Amino acid sequence: MTDFNTMTEKLVTCDAEGLLLIVQTALDEGVAAQDILTKGLIAGMDVVGEKMENGDMFIPEVLMAAHAMGKCVTMLKPLLAEGEATDGVSVIIGTVKGDLHDIGKNLVAMMLESSGMTVHDLGVDISPEDFVAKITETNAKIVCISALLTTTMPMMKRTVDAIRESGLRDKVKIMVGGAPVTQTFADEIGADGYAPDAGSASKLAKSYA
């Protein structure tokens, strides 16, 4: 009998070997790969995200958990039916033009991916026009915009403005984040939401999905 809670526990304790073992056992017992992915791994990473948000888990542990999950996903992928693995809502993420700081953005991308979303990481120094172009190209439902510097914050507003001017504003939810960004700033520039850390970002994105 597969207990999905054990998978969560292995993720939270960063026990990669233990996790691989129970995932293999579950497969041997005939549990569907899709169930292992959603009820075990993704549900487990949600707990990891929550713990990060509450300050009970720290970045190195979250990275370890995500790597452990990644290994399991590699194992499950060939067993997932066509389309199943890529069912996740499409998200684009990048840092604004002029901002090359990507540590926070990478963590958020990793957490969103771990929560089952299809993440298109555009990278750093992304112009408003490129954000707009990628929304259409990837059929994105969520746009995550990151900036670390007070000097690049105005570019967040220009990016949101560009999305509005392109007529795509109603098709997407826009999330913003980065050290100097606040909820007030997010409201001012007309974003849908703000998240202070990768754990909260994942939760917020799920609420939009």
Added chain:
Amino acid sequence: MNMFEVIGERINTSRKLVQAAVAERDGAYIIDDVTKQIKAGASYIDVNAGARIGHEMEDMRWLLDTIGPVSTIPLCLDSPDPAVLEMAFSMVEKVPMINSISLEKDRFNAMMPFLEGKECKIIALCMDDSGMPASSEDIIGRGVSLIEELNKINIPTTSIYIDPLVQPISTDTGKGTMVLDAVRGIKAKFPLVHITGGLSNISYGLPQRKIINRIFVALMMGAGMDSAIIDPLDEKIMATIKTADMLLGNDDYCMNFLKGVRAEAIKG
């Protein structure tokens, strides 16, 4: 011999209380903060007025008007905008430090004409258009380019403060040795250059950040860092810096260490 130089980071409008004081033109608050930083042992007071978007020029002018008469130490003028820096430069009496130039093309091309012919210290960030440095060699290469370019416009190496850009150890446990090795490498090529920077990035994403920052500053000083942009009112990091400076032979007869102990600023 070269005493460690603390650049006090507190006068920054991205800090809530400072932003409120600037918005309300509360000079007494600013003067009190600056006085405390000087008393705590700062060598420079960093002044950053960038956070109230659209108000940087007037905020910087007001801050310098307010701080000028009370600051017994030079200021570190912190802005990416050469026009703001030009105005600020004309307002200070003591030779200021400028924060900062980098190898990012836009920043570099805007800053070089501003710096040329001026007497100032300059913080030079090891950043270029490809992003944060990815290896020690990368940091060293960028540091060397910055020094060479600044030397070309007659800024002496002794006026250059290289910021190697400390990155979080939480996302990659190699980031500590990466920056330590880079500092050693730059100092080996240019013994007279200064090394500065913020330190708290090292502990991003980890708990108990202050102990990480304190031990890291001591390691960085061992590698050749001789300046940092920090909060001088953090007594423990100041005590760590003073003690490390003494251990590195930068404190004749251990006088500053002993003074610190007698003032109860350094405790075991």
